[in-house]
Amino acid sequence: MGISRRAFVTSALAAAPAAALVTSLASHSSAAPATRAAGTRALGDVVGKITTGYQGWFAARGDQAPIDGWWHWSHNWSQPPSATNHALMSWPDMREYSNVYPTAFADLGGGGPATVFSSHDDQTVDVHFRWMREYGIDTAALQRFNPNGSEGPTRDDMAEKVRAAAETHGVKYYIMYDVTAWDDMQEEVKADWTAKMRSHISSPAYAMQDGKPVVGIWGFGFNEPNKTWPPEVCQDVIDWFHAQDVYLMGGVPTHWRTGTQDSRPGFIEVYRSLDMLSPWMVGRLTNLADIEHFYQHVNTPDQAECDEHGIDYQPCVIPGDNSRRHRLHGDFMWRQFYNLTRIGVQGLYISMFDEYNEANQIAKTAETQDDIPTDSGFLALDEDGTFCTSDYYLRLTGDGGRMFRGEIPLTEARFTPPAG
Known part of the structure; x- marks a missing residue:
């Protein structure tokens, strides 16, 4: 089975609801762009930019992928996805894919077969990176889980396909290691970078920051049973990558700064040794009150901590779980863009580009x-009665990115129209 980042959200992890939404923000002018802390740091391919996580982990029988199965479409990868065998929470718009694969679902509501794409198809990756360019996404973080099992050859292929598409469309990319359930991570991640992934830094599309290639590591310090390494093991990996002269981005727990709830205690010095911190937010925000609570009690003090220690802060922006009706036809995502821009964060990480398994795509x-x-039983983007074009959250990301980069004024009210 594949690995998902979906968190078990308990009462301890859920954001304490704000007493009331902030309805007056007169002290924050919307007449001009925010003064961002990124202005005091060197802009690069992640600082001052919009990055999105890219799974690239969908495959289908007949697509020539080494894994030869319905990777991440089905629970049972040997069988096509169906109403009783699928790993999805949302459904893609398939109109721009020339290579499609029939499923065992019933036909679409408007007629026609229910088909899916394969990430292993060059055309699919080309379409995705064309969308990134067209909608103003600067950088893609290619997720790389443990490559030493049966998924490894397909993941190796995906890295090459992402490189080609990024070069074609002028989008930057970098390798992000997700160490979830990677028991022998300490030495194997070093070996994988040395033998395979380091070759990518020769690409003109590979992301650079402060003159160094960017590498991401997601998963250190999480208080979860599939991430049990002690601080000294994680510190050894960080020190090794720094010795390779890379800029190291860390995907860390939401409560990294306090070492509580989803963070193991004793990791603060590990976190502080990273060049950039990107706390995970999927499952933490479900409504506008949550966003305001995190703005005041998590994001703002996080930025202060990062400023004190010279760390770049790149919090997540999530579109919301469409299957749970979180999105509010864009207001949910826009509030995050607005709050984080006025804090002055160094970068924004969109979680995620193609995460149809968790409905956060x-x-x-x-x-x-x-x-x-x-x-x-899936919901469409019009689940709350407001019609949204299929590209709405790409358009919203583009507008949020322009606001974050100071290309348009800081604007509290979402202005991206759902219908285009």
């Missing part, structure tokens, strides 16, 4: 029930 998505298999 910004990639093009079914607009109405006409675009969804009739037996799936």
